[in-house]
Amino acid sequence: MRITRATSLHADGGWRAFSFLKLETDAGLTGWAEYTQGLWSPALPAVIEALAARVIGRDPRSFAAIAGDLHAQVRFAPGGLNAQAIAAIENACVDIAAKAAGVPVARLFGGPYRETLPLYWSHCGSFRARDGEYFERVLGTPRLETLDDMKRLGEEAVARGFRAAKTNPIAFGPQGAVLLNPGFAPGTDPARTVDAATLSAVAAQLEAFRGGTGPDFAILLDANFGCTPEGFVRMAEQVAPFDLRWFEADVHGPAALADLRGRIAMPLASLETIYGRAGYQPHLAARAVDVAIVDVPWNGIAEALRIAALAETHQVNVAPHNFYGPLADLMTAHFCAAAPNCEIMEIEADDVPWKADLLTAAPVIADGRFHLPEAPGWGADVNEDAVAEHPWTRV
Template identity: 50%
Template sequence: MKIVKIEDLHCNAGWRDFSFLKITTDEGLIGWSEYNEGYGSAGLTAVIRRMAHDLIGHDPRPIERIMGRQQAITRQAPGGLNQQAMAAIENALLDVKAKALGVPVYELFGGPVRDRLPLYWSHCGSYRFRNADVMGVEPVRSLDDLVKLGKHVKERGFKALKTNIFRFDLDPPNMHQPGFARGPGYPELNADGATLAAISDGLAAFRQGAGPEMGILLDSNFNFKTEGYIKVARTCEPYNLFWLEIDSYDAEGLRLIRDRASMPIASCESLFGRRQFRPFFENRSMDVAIIDAPWNGVQESMKIAAMAEPYEINCAPHNFYGHMSTLMSANMCAAMPNFRIMEIDIDDVPWKDDLVTHPPVIQNGELIVPTRPGWGADINEEAVRAHPPKNPHP
């Protein structure tokens, strides 16, 4: 079997684009993966194309050999766009190999540990500030709206939800995101009284609506420094969080936060590869390690999860992309012994289901692990073409 063509496809997904990689073989097998060119990864498609050019004519099945060579080629510039490009290629190769064997991808990693995956509703309320119209849902404009949304999540059968920090005192109300240079508070990243009060009010509203049994997760992103995260953790204490999510590149600082927090700490979604995760494991910096499969590749992600196991750390996927990413992450979570819970975006564009041949199946807040070969679905290219991307991909 030989690779004869590697293509990238893109479509409008409302406030961002979905991007897919397609690897075609001379035997007619096609492998798919999803990647993301937003959130600091502008130019990723160009890097993927350059790497993919060297793979034409090669057998797609010896994935360790292929990725080992790519790692050697990029050794002087590890991580970042290079790792994301390798991950996109690796994930499409896994789809090809599993389809060639007639098995789901999780069979390549020892088979499924579980066939149902507990989910948490991610970005609960977050997208509704600016994108309610394109999603066809009610906007979030007040704390009362969060109470209603929490009740809705419970009625849908979900047992956990993750939200962000909302500032209703801003005009217009919006998410608190100074860590990404969006809104006030950048570049200092201090946890002032108004922000801490907003955190408390938002969590109280969700708790009121969703009830005492709902697992509530708060994602604080890169919005504070170590001092601020400790204040945030103290503010969250009355609300019995499932976890407080923190983005930090300082393993020792994160351990300090964990030592002073009363709730579990989750982190590491922005890290690349085992080498970057290692100091966080060695410092026992977090209770749950979050692994981004589209950034790391599922094969590398499984190695990271195996590395976490001796430190008694469970893992969860970073999955706020499209359905193909959800299926990729689901195959990983099915085979991962030390699995915690899976992230999924429920609020999204109405045409999201159309983009794949078999959308994920959710029952009572759990994802049913697919049993079809490969990831369990292919990309519907006609549907992708029906929604031209917002951003150019020359």
């Protein structure tokens, strides 16, 4: 079996593109992977095209050798676009290898350890606050404008069967809801400072949310790169009364992250922007996190599982970074099923109504759990007709 062609397709994901890599073979098997061309990776499709050209004629079942050769070729510039491009190629090869073996991907890696996966609702309220008009018009969701709306959102999460949800800092005021992202453009604050008004706003947000969810619901707060470590400490102190399952923060530097973990009174999750075992090792050795976040589309599922195994030797659980589209949900589910130390799966519960249509078989999600598909490969292919009906037309 040999790879004969590599192409990308891009579907409308509302506020972002759903991007898919398709690998075709001379044996009639096709492999799929999802990747993301976000603001941080606008040139990723071009990098994938360039690297995929180097694997034409290779046997996709040798996905480890293919990924190893590609990483060796880009060793002068590891991480970033190169790592994400190689991961997309590897993930599509893994899909083919599992289909050729007639097994689901998780079984290709010795799993599954579990066949239903606990979920948490990611960005709960965050994008409703940022893109309220779009959510109201296209998704039919009510606007998030007041603290009472935040309480009702907590009630909605429970009613939809979730037992956990993650939100980002949101301030509610006369102008409605404002998503607080001082670490990201636009509106970047280079110093990433946090003031008393912001801290009070986040506390009020979580108080309202907890009022809707009740005491037994797991709340996670993700502050991303929004503060310096000192700011994260102040924020964690402010939200401590709301019994968070974890506080998520991004800090580049094992010592700084370990110091942050030692100064807050709740579990710390991080590392979603780190690549490969070599990137994770110093953070794990420094005891910098309680939960290591691992991105399957960015690392490739084989390397993601090696990272999980490395974390397990440090007595650290993992959780996936998964704010993507429908195929990435399947890819992430197989990672969660094949990693014994996976704690919980992230998923976007607010999404475009045609998301499931983009797959040849819709995933089963019930009672706050994702049911691992039993079909070979990821469990479904990309529905190319549906992608054509919902093309991504923005640059």
